[in-house]
Amino acid sequence: DGGITQSPKYLFRKEGQNVTLSCEQNLNHDAMYWYRQDPGQGLRLIYYSQIVNDFQKGDIAEGYSVSREKKESFPLTVTSAQKNPTAFYLCASSISPDLAQPQHFGDGTRLSIL
Amino acid sequence: GQNIDQPTEMTATEGAIVQINCTYQTSGFNGLFWYQQHAGEAPTFLSYNVLDGLEEKGRFSSFLSRSKGYSYLLLKELQMKDSASYLCAVMDSNYQLIWGAGTKLIIKP
Numbered sequence: 628d629g630g631i632t633q634s635p636k637y638l639f640r641k642e643g644q645n646v647t648l649s650c651e652q653n654l655n656h657d658a659m660y661w662y663r664q665d666p667g668q669g670l671r672l673i674y675y676s677q678i679v680n681d682f683q684k685g686d687i688a689e690g691y692s693v694s695r696e697k698k699e700s701f702p703l704t705v706t707s708a709q710k711n712p713t714a715f716y717l718c719a720s721s722i723s724p725d726l727a728q729p730q731h732f733g734d735g736t737r738l739s740i741l
Numbered sequence: 742g743q744n745i746d747q748p749t750e751m752t753a754t755e756g757a758i759v760q761i762n763c764t765y766q767t768s769g770f771n772g773l774f775w776y777q778q779h780a781g782e783a784p785t786f787l788s789y790n791v792l793d794g795l796e797e798k799g800r801f802s803s804f805l806s807r808s809k810g811y812s813y814l815l816l817k818e819l820q821m822k823d824s825a826s827y828l829c830a831v832m833d834s835n836y837q838l839i840w841g842a843g844t845k846l847i848i849k850p
Contacts, residue, residue, distance in 0.1 A: 669745065669830075669842045670828070671840075672838075675837075715781075727771045727772040727789070727832055727836065730786075730838065734782065735782070737781075
């Protein structure tokens with residue numbers, strides 16, 4: 628079955644540590660997105676990628692980094708510069724970045740600070 | 742600025758009908774999406790409106806008025822499994838989704 632796989636489901640970060648969240652899709656979608664979800668707030672865009680080897684900052688990119696070396700993969704690194712990383716992180720993809728098509732989501736990664 | 746407003750929480754009774762409203766102000770408009778999100782899970786796509794009017798899909802319907810910057814999601818014959826958050830999102834002129842904070846719907850027997 629086609630879909631988006633995020634791992635791990637739960638992740639704990641120590642002070643000063645970088646952690647990487649995995650996102651893989653087999654939907655052959657061009658566009659991929661990373662969102663952060665905090666209680667009582669809408670999804671906020673961290674980074675997005677419209678095509679392989681290209682990505683753009685979203686509204687809250689500070690303290691995060693991404694790469695898009697393969698069409699299927701869009702990992703997110705939460706760096707030590709992100710001082711408040713505790714949140715639910717969602718990866719999404721869509722067929723094309725400039726078509727009004729729905730985004731499809733992975734099951735999310737819940738990140739907490741130790 | 743860009744803004745999406747929806748009620749924080751609503752309560753309804755099993756078997757009844759509920760309407761969840763969404764108002765928006767965005768830079769451009771390429772359609773409005775409704776998603777359902779159960780606690781701790783991923784959002785799942787429910788509906789898309791780009792033209793004014795009502796789109797019906799089984800027990801769920803979605804309405805759009807572009808001139809008023811207004812949409813609603815109508816859920817009929819409510820079931821306990823409909824207890825979830827419902828997210829309204831508008832696609833702006835850059836094809837980016839602007840998200841509301843979501844409406845938590847509580848269904849009581």
